Amino acid sequence: MQADRKTRKRRRLRLGNAVNATLVLALGFITMVGLLSPADSMTGLTADVFLQLVGVLAAVAVLVGVLNLLLVHLGRLPRVRKGGFYSLVVILSAVAVAVVHVLDRSKSWGGDLEGQKVGPRLFGVIQVTLESALAGMVFFFLVYATYRLMRHRVTWANLVFLAAVLIVLIGWLPLKGLDGAQDVRDWLMEVPVSAGARGLLIGIGLGTVTVGVRVLLGRERAYREP
């Protein structure tokens, strides 16, 4: 009896997989053909509608994400635990951003701020500054990573990597007498680095195509039950 139920459940799941795969295959092909057709053609317009639906879905997902984030942090507040203070900061920041946005939209600012948008200015002052400061540290992390790389394993690839890092760094030094290093740096950037980057990007493009084909064949996990 239980075995029968399990078999029926499995069949139902397979039917679900078939429906999902058919939907994805049909919608995927229509969108792909539409994107390659003129914008005012029937397939072009249909693809446009599908893409707009994706935009709406993404907007709803952002809303769900924000609610989820607030719920997670609100849940952490009553318990006195590590990181509780940061949760409070997140919640207060979210409320402050919402309030500032409402005030921006209703043009309620007075004095020097009259007629101005405070939200983007706050974003520039806080977020961009913080991100720039953090980005400045990436350089030091990378130099340390190169040192560690050589400490763990010395291979030809690692030696080439180290040599490239050194030449590029020396090439950027604004000192007289380093014209040779600057020429080598320019050649490195224009020839091998550019060729390698193109090779990587072509490979990634081909990989994307094969994953796309797998999606169109209905073999991806995203819409298939185990």
Added chain:
Amino acid sequence: MANENTYFWLIITLAFVMTVLGGTISSRRRKLPTLRHIPGYDAMPRAVDESIESDRRVHLSPGSAAVGQTSTLTAIAATSIIYALTERQSFLNRSPLVTLTDPVTMAMTNDILRKAYMARENLTAYRSRVVSWFPQGHNSVAFGAGAAIRAKNMDTSSHIMVGEFGPELAFIGESSVRNRQGFIAASTSLEGQAIAYAQSEAPLIGEEIFVGSAYLEPQSATFAGGVIALDVLRWAIIIAIIIAALVNA
């Protein structure tokens, strides 16, 4: 424009035919092709096994790969890897930590985790809250800093970062060194890939990100077909570049 479309359809058709043919032949011969050794895919199951043995979590992330944007297929490839690695440890009650920046990908990842636990009939152990969303867009340094701290607080043993990352990947790599955690990374963006190569103990390079399913779920003929298709496409492009170079010489 007509030419670009022709090339596009040619590549798609070739990929389609090779995936189907490769998969069909492999499953009929009941012998899957032997895949070349990729250190990154050897290290991933090992990292999960170590996390199981040490009763700690593993940190998985597709980064800023986002469903509905240009990185949709990267997000899908990354979630396939997340599925395979989660399924490996889904008999336990301890879930992996997943961090990302796109809310649609968050929904998809939650579903993928649910399926991984369902595959081992241990759905009660699935927790949706282990998927952490850092509301920031492409190449967010704030994401790197936040995810690194979250991973530390949740006692993770390794970071497996496969998806789209920029310079923010350096923070997580640095945090892994400080906290003696494993670090395996790959990115579809060039900046992220450079950092992944320098910091990762077993990096993946370029298109290797997209063959994760074939390596981590080696019993699937379709995934093996995808690898064959990728190899054929790669050789086709190499031959085309050589011919074009000779013609233009």
